[in-house]
Amino acid sequence: MEDLKITILGGCQQIGCNATAFEYGDSIIVVDMGLGFPEGDVLGVDYLLPNISYLKQRRENIRGIVITHGHLDHIGAIPYIGDNIGWPTIYAPAMASELIKVRAEDFGQKEQMDIQVYKSGDVLNLGPFKVSFARVTHNIPDSYSVFVHTPYGIVIVTGDWKFDNTPYKEPPTDYGAFTKASEEGVLLLCSDSTNAMKSGWSDSESEISRDLEYLIEKAPGRVIASTFASLITRLSQIVDICRKLGRKIVISGRSMETTVSIARHLKLIEENGDVFVTRKDSKKLKDKNICILATGSQGEETSSLVKMANDTHPDFKLKAGDTVILSSSVIPGNEMAIYHLMDKLTLKGANVFHNELMDVHAGGHSHAEDHKMMIHLTKPKFFMPVHGTPTYLYAHKKTALSIGYPEEKIIVGENGLQVVFSDSYNPKVLRKAVPSDPVTVDGLGIGDVDKTVLSERNKLADDGIVFITIERKRGKIVVISRGVVNDEEKMSFHEDIKKIVREAVDKGGDDKKVKNRIEGMVQEYIHSVLARKPLVVPVVM
CATH class of the missing domain: 3.10.20.580 (Ubiquitin-like (UB roll))
Known part of the structure; x- marks a missing residue:
């Protein structure tokens, strides 16, 4: 048999840039192709991309890109790298597929792109690889773990996940698929480490709904709710609560408008009633009947909420007594921007609520107890923490050790790392095997900011x-x-x-x-x- 090579192209020394390549003989498939968000030491850079030098040299061998879900750190690099790797077919769930198509239109690439939609139960045959899927709970619908069936066993790439047995208006994790994979033989589990430092079980989305409804019901004036535009579950919760309480929703922010439009088209946000109104029509309503869904929960300079805080928004001005709900986690590096935003909102008389005050956000990532259960479910021969900075990856390793998982079977993920299986028992671990420095995007320039x-x-x-x-x-x-x-x-x-x-x-x-x-x-x-x-x-x- 040929060697099986698993190469980490990105996602293991930062949050984002997730991309993993599987190679057997002359066939390659890639799971995810995400972008990253630069921190303070890369001034002026807009985004980071995984380093695809290894793929460019083997572009004729790529059988497809398989996407786990629709967040930018898993799909955002596609428009930037498609030309360099020959536009292989992209396999994605419905929500991710629509988000990729919108970006393709923005980049003028829709005609070049071939996207195939998969769903639970589908099996892809990509050269020597068979690829199947297990539905998982995250904070965007249509999230999946990818099972890559190889001659040496199954490799599971979890994508972003948590075990939520009471998710909001979507099915729970497909535990049966993981159990079945375990019975067939899991060679390697590559598992999300984003919340590895958090103890206990991850929070349920259903628990968040109660606090959100309480805040919106008690708000004396307008409600301004800000979250990640791609956090469909949270948007759906807010829409349902506002419909129940008689508040109309107006959307502010291009990315929010795009995502809500897609979610409504896919019936992921219910259309019952006329809960959505235009900005113009919202001016005719009393403040207590309005909820503004706005971008800006991370303090982004050009976002709607920041423009409101700076009095530069063309349609909305902050008022004393507004209730502002920041329903999202803090992306590392954005802490000061968010604190400055909260200060500005508070000084203008807004009542600001965030996750440190009330449970207005449930992270979409697994905690330590979830991690233990995933290892027990899948019983992998080898385990690789991925998706996170070294601190999180090693915390995930520590959790595995705490349940007796053998240390010699743990391979901590690292950008540029290549794991080579010539059999099912003794993989070669090659660190810095391929170029791994993230590629910068600055304006129209890609990779020219060194x-x-x-x-x-x-x-x-x-x-x-x-x-x-x-x-x-x-x-x-x-x-x-x-x-x-x-x-x-x-x-x-x-x-x-x-x-x-x-x-x-x-x-x-x-x-x-x-x-x-x-x-x-x-x-x-x-x-x-x-x-x-x-x-x-x-x-x-």
């Missing part, structure tokens, strides 16, 4: 820039600085730099030598008087 550019951006943000032009023949020197000293000090600061530049030029040498000398001498001077290290850019002419 470590050098990011280092320069960080230096600019921290200490500013000094730009110097030198015309050697004329002896003319111009100094421009930004973000280094205030306007009152600039004149004398620039004169001091000019003296240093003249000294550097007088020492002679070609333009390159003079340029390097100026850069070093000016940096040394600025550090000696200001203890700062701005970016110094000399141009010698």
